[in-house]
Amino acid sequence: MPPYRIRNSQKEVFVTDNAAVEARLFTSESVTEGHPDKICDAISDAILDALLDKDPKSRVAVETLVTTGQVHVVGEVRTNAYVEIPALVRETLKSIGFISSDVGFDGNTCGVNIAIGEQSQEIGAGVDTSTEARDQGADYDEENDTAGAGDQGLMFGYASNETAEYMPLPIALAHRLSRRLAQVRKEGIVEHLRPDGKTQVTFAYNENDEPFHLDTVIISTQHDPEVDSQWLRTHLRNEVLEWVIKDAGLDKYYTDETNLLVNPSGSFTLGGPMGDAGLTGRKIIVDTYGGMARHGGGAFSGKDPSKVDRSAAYAMRWVAKNIVAAGLADRAEVQVAYAIGRAKPVGLYVETFGTAKQKLTDEQIQAAVKKVFDLRPAAIIRELDLLRPIYGQTAAYGHFGRTDVDLPWERLDRVEELRAAVGL
The missing domain is CATH 3.30.300.10 (GMP Synthetase; Chain A, domain 3)
Known part of the structure; x- marks a missing residue:
C-alpha cells in the first residue's frame, strides 16, 4: 500500500504495508538558469570559458552582479587573450531567455559595466612558484610541486x-525538475512561462537513512500575467513533475500522498533581476549536494582551476x-x-x-x-x-x-x- 502520514507535534510517522515507520524529512532545492544568482554564475563562467578557449593559462576570478536593467562585471584576470565581454554578457542573457523588459530583463538594451583589473602579483607568484619549488627539498617533484594552491x-x-549517479536523491530530483521546467518553457511545451524559477523537494527517510517517500514538491515559476493558477498547476504536474518521475524511474516514491505546491505565494510575474538582485556564487548549496554534505564555503563560477x-x-x-x-x-x-x-x-x-x-x-x-x-x-x-x-x-x-x-x-x-x- 502507498505510504500515508500520521501527523503529530513531535515526529513524522508514515504507515506503509500496515507498519508504522518513523521518518525524518530532508529537503533540497534547485533553481533554473533564469534565477538572478544563476544569471550571474552563467555570465562569470561564460567569460571564463571564452578566456580559457583562447589562452588555457588564463587566471580568472570574475564576479557578476545583476539588478534592474544593469549588469556589473568585476574581478581580476591575467591572460594573453582578448574577449569582447559586453557582447558575451548580452549573448548569455539572451540565451537564457531575457530578451525583453516584459520578462524582467532585456539583454539587448541593459547597461553593462566592466571593472576588471589584473591579478595580484603576490597571489600570482604563489601559484606560479610554490613553497616546495622555492625550497626544492629532497622529495621535490617539478611536474606537480611547482604550482601552489591559489588560496587557503x-x-x-x-x-x-x-x-545511479551517486548523489543524494533530494538534490538529484530537484535539479531534474528545474532542468525540465526550463525545457518546457524553451520548447513551448507549457506556454506562458518566463525564465525565473525554483524547485524544492522533501523526501521522507527511514531509520536506516534510506529515502522511501516523496513528501512535498514545490515548483515556483515566473509566468505571464494572464495565466490561470489552476491551469498552470495542472500543466506543471503533468509536464514537469510526473514527466520527470517517469523519466527518472522514481515512481515508487511518488504517491497520492505526495503534496505538490505551485507558486505557493500566489502570482509570480515579476522575476529575474527586476524582482531580485543577483550575485555570482550565492547558490553554493544548490551547486553541490543540496545540504546533505558539508561545504567549505568557496563558490565555483568565474574561477579558473588554479583556484582550489x-x-x-x-x-x-x-x-x-x-x-x-x-x-x-x-x-x-x-x-x-x-x-x-x-x-x-x-x-x-x-x-x-x-x-x-x-x-x-x-x-x-x-x-x-x-x-x-x-x-x-x-x-x-x-x-x-x-x-x-x-x-x-x-x-x-x-x-x-x-x-x-x-x-x-x-x-x-x-x-x-x-x-x-x-x-x-
Whole structure:
C-alpha cells in the first residue's frame, strides 16, 4: 500500500504495508538558469570559458552582479587573450531567455559595466612558484610541486548510493525538475512561462537513512500575467513533475500522498533581476549536494582551476564517488585543505558515517585515497584536464551528478585501484 502520514507535534510517522515507520524529512532545492544568482554564475563562467578557449593559462576570478536593467562585471584576470565581454554578457542573457523588459530583463538594451583589473602579483607568484619549488627539498617533484594552491581553504566532496549517479536523491530530483521546467518553457511545451524559477523537494527517510517517500514538491515559476493558477498547476504536474518521475524511474516514491505546491505565494510575474538582485556564487548549496554534505564555503563560477575552491572541490567529488562505486562505503564525505602557495594539501579527512564495507575503517579508506589520488593542484588540473572551456555547462543545475553533460570529475576510473589499495 502507498505510504500515508500520521501527523503529530513531535515526529513524522508514515504507515506503509500496515507498519508504522518513523521518518525524518530532508529537503533540497534547485533553481533554473533564469534565477538572478544563476544569471550571474552563467555570465562569470561564460567569460571564463571564452578566456580559457583562447589562452588555457588564463587566471580568472570574475564576479557578476545583476539588478534592474544593469549588469556589473568585476574581478581580476591575467591572460594573453582578448574577449569582447559586453557582447558575451548580452549573448548569455539572451540565451537564457531575457530578451525583453516584459520578462524582467532585456539583454539587448541593459547597461553593462566592466571593472576588471589584473591579478595580484603576490597571489600570482604563489601559484606560479610554490613553497616546495622555492625550497626544492629532497622529495621535490617539478611536474606537480611547482604550482601552489591559489588560496587557503577547505573543500568537501560527497557521494552516496541513493541514486545511479551517486548523489543524494533530494538534490538529484530537484535539479531534474528545474532542468525540465526550463525545457518546457524553451520548447513551448507549457506556454506562458518566463525564465525565473525554483524547485524544492522533501523526501521522507527511514531509520536506516534510506529515502522511501516523496513528501512535498514545490515548483515556483515566473509566468505571464494572464495565466490561470489552476491551469498552470495542472500543466506543471503533468509536464514537469510526473514527466520527470517517469523519466527518472522514481515512481515508487511518488504517491497520492505526495503534496505538490505551485507558486505557493500566489502570482509570480515579476522575476529575474527586476524582482531580485543577483550575485555570482550565492547558490553554493544548490551547486553541490543540496545540504546533505558539508561545504567549505568557496563558490565555483568565474574561477579558473588554479583556484582550489573549484578544482579541489571537483577532485573531492571524484574521490568520494570512486570510494562509493568501489563498494568501500555506502556514503562518503572527503575533506581536503590547502595553504596558499603550497602544493601539497595540509589536510585530508574521510568520513563514511558508519557505512564502510568489508570491515574497513575510515582510516584505511583515507590511506587508500592518499595512495591512489594525487591532490596537488597541478596534478588535479592535469588528471581532470581542467584547462578547457567546460565550465559554462555547470553554471546551472549543479556541478555534480549530472546526467545531461559529461564532466571529468564524474569518471569512475579509480575504482579498481582503490579496491586494490585496501586489499580487495
